[in-house]
Amino acid sequence: MNIQNNSRFQFTEKCIELALEKLVKRKTIDNISVKDICKEAGINRSSFYAHYQDVNDLIIKTEYKLAQKFTQLALKNKSFDENFILNVLNYIKENKHLYLNYFKTNNSSGLEKLITDNLKTPMNNFLFEYFGKHYQNNELTLHLKFFTGGLKNLIHYWLETDCKETPEYLVRIIKDEYKQELK
Numbered sequence: 001m002n003i004q005n006n007s008r009f010q011f012t013e014k015c016i017e018l019a020l021e022k023l024v025k026r027k028t029i030d031n032i033s034v035k036d037i038c039k040e041a042g043i044n045r046s047s048f049y050a051h052y053q054d055v056n057d058l059i060i061k062t063e064y065k066l067a068q069k070f071t072q073l074a075l076k077n078k079s080f081d082e083n084f085i086l087n088v089l090n091y092i093k094e095n096k097h098l099y100l101n102y103f104k105t106n107n108s109s110g111l112e113k114l115i116t117d118n119l120k121t122p123m124n125n126f127l128f129e130y131f132g133k134h135y136q137n138n139e140l141t142l143h144l145k146f147f148t149g150g151l152k153n154l155i156h157y158w159l160e161t162d163c164k165e166t167p168e169y170l171v172r173i174i175k176d177e178y179k180q181e182l183k
Helices: 007-023 034-041 045-051 055-076 082-094 096-106 109-118 120-131 137-160 167-179
Strands: none
Touching: 007 034, 007 045, 007 055, 007 096, 034 045, 034 055, 055 082, 055 096, 082 096, 082 137, 082 167, 096 137, 137 167
């Protein structure tokens, strides 16, 4: 019997994930314990440990799921355009407490790597649209590093200010930045 495909196993795992989601709205990840998660999820410790080694394991797996969702959004949109950025920002806003904690604990290097690894071709097309040429791997990598660093900092600031600006406003800021050519 495959326990991980068992509906009860999946239900318990979802309860644990939801408990973490609720707790990060009230506490920082560093201050969340297995006891807190079990109480919030309405489960016992042995049920928690059947799914995760510890809170850190839960956080790593949650971050992985966030990254997978981000990748799905990237692959769903074949181009790196306004709709893609808007979808990503809306998704981040919906999960802002998790992402804010993610930035605080992980320095978001995984998010930057995810963007760089999955968006090379769409980003190259995006740069072609604005600058009129395709870039070779090293040059494209440098553009991606520059872009993702700025995007990461913009998102981090936006999360720290409780997403006061709309995702549409941030898309306009991003577009304005890339329309400016250095002279």
